[in-house]
Amino acid sequence: xxxxxxxxxxxxxxxxxxxxxxxxxxxxxxxxxxxxxxxxxxxxxxxxxxxxxxxxxxxxxxxxxxxxxxxxxxxxxxxxxxxxxxxxxxxxxxxxxxxxxxxxxxxxxxxxxxxxxxxxxxxxxxxxxxxxxxxxxxxxxxxxxxxxxxxxxxxxxxxxxxxxxxxxxxxxxxxxxxxxxxxxxxxxxxxxxxxxxxxxxxxxxxxxxxxxxxxxxxxxxxxxxxxxxxxxxxxxxxxxxxxxxxxxxxxxxxxxxxxxxxxxxxxxxxxxxxxxxxxxxxxxxxxxxxxxxxxxxxxxxxxxxxxxxxxxxxxxxxxxxxxxxxxxxxxxxxxxxxxxxxxxxxxxxxxxxxxxxxxxxxxxxxxxxxxxxxxxxxxxxxxxxxx
Numbered sequence: 001x002x003x004x005x006x007x008x009x010x011x012x013x014x015x016x017x018x019x020x021x022x023x024x025x026x027x028x029x030x031x032x033x034x035x036x037x038x039x040x041x042x043x044x045x046x047x048x049x050x051x052x053x054x055x056x057x058x059x060x061x062x063x064x065x066x067x068x069x070x071x072x073x074x075x076x077x078x079x080x081x082x083x084x085x086x087x088x089x090x091x092x093x094x095x096x097x098x099x100x101x102x103x104x105x106x107x108x109x110x111x112x113x114x115x116x117x118x119x120x121x122x123x124x125x126x127x128x129x130x131x132x133x134x135x136x137x138x139x140x141x142x143x144x145x146x147x148x149x150x151x152x153x154x155x156x157x158x159x160x161x162x163x164x165x166x167x168x169x170x171x172x173x174x175x176x177x178x179x180x181x182x183x184x185x186x187x188x189x190x191x192x193x194x195x196x197x198x199x200x201x202x203x204x205x206x207x208x209x210x211x212x213x214x215x216x217x218x219x220x221x222x223x224x225x226x227x228x229x230x231x232x233x234x235x236x237x238x239x240x241x242x243x244x245x246x247x248x249x250x251x252x253x254x255x256x257x258x259x260x261x262x263x264x265x266x267x268x269x270x271x272x273x274x275x276x277x278x279x280x281x282x283x284x285x286x287x288x289x290x291x292x293x294x295x296x297x298x299x300x301x302x303x304x305x306x307x308x309x310x311x312x313x314x315x316x317x318x319x320x321x322x323x324x325x326x327x328x329x330x331x332x333x334x335x336x337x338x339x340x341x342x343x344x345x346x347x348x349x350x351x352x353x354x355x356x357x358x359x360x361x362x363x364x365x366x367x368x369x370x371x372x373x374x375x376x377x378x379x380x381x382x383x384x385x386x387x
Contacts, residue, residue, distance in 0.1 A: 006086075036050075037050075038053055093130050145296050171281055178337075186218070190223075199292060219246065265307070289307030294312050
């Protein structure tokens, strides 16, 4: 029986940054992880083989994406995988269809609903039909929050018997160790691609509101411009914000930990998420959080305990939440950061996430291989459990 296991996503960067633990765990079991993704500057895994894939992440024309199906079929025929894990929208759809055609169990993870579901319209109906067809034969479909799971079940895109919750990609708690809050001027940090859907515009608006009120704080943004995305902000606009003293744009970084360590709080005013890694990593390092009260974000942030929630698409609401955090004593801010760390330790440890995926391999892909001794988090086991 083949011991190749596919891991596919819309970028090699995604796999390197969010699924490295899964890649290594599969290799440690004596299997061969085969990564299928568009190439980028990410360092390759010594434990894995790689197949490059041409993929237009932000395109919305299924006819233009049809070539992806052929690419996945060719890759599967070449390596004959025992099973596959897919992440992000297009690999989820087309790898699942290829697996259905060839009898390979592919187990997608819905990492968020994406712009199509946020905006609605006619394209959403087409995407729903594609999901429904692609996921019909998948043994398991993972979801990172309850709302997304319920949406897929209610719209008939998956059956409840297929659906499982998993606590995001998890966090390496040793790599993202807690650090003391920095001294000096308070620094808010938004870690995200510079997209409208991430609430970047509202963050800038909130910075302007607080600055006009005479509140002294730093407002930083760390993340790629992602100019190929139709909801991205242009570099010229970002430069204008910086020139007017509203924000400091830090560019992008392979290692976000030094930036998190220098921040006083992590902000994510996204319109909706799967389970945002930026908040998980910030919480792991002991930072209080400010985020929108939307699926994904509210699965991590408990209002007034480890941070503050605000309305989505509202700069004034975000500014109010940020001001509330600023008004607290430093000791209270530190207490919130410690509470955020405890939440991650209890619910979002990467080891539990990886164990859930390995359990799925045992059940649906590689029954003949010896199973590891482990326990999956309760969140991932029962689709009817609360998140």
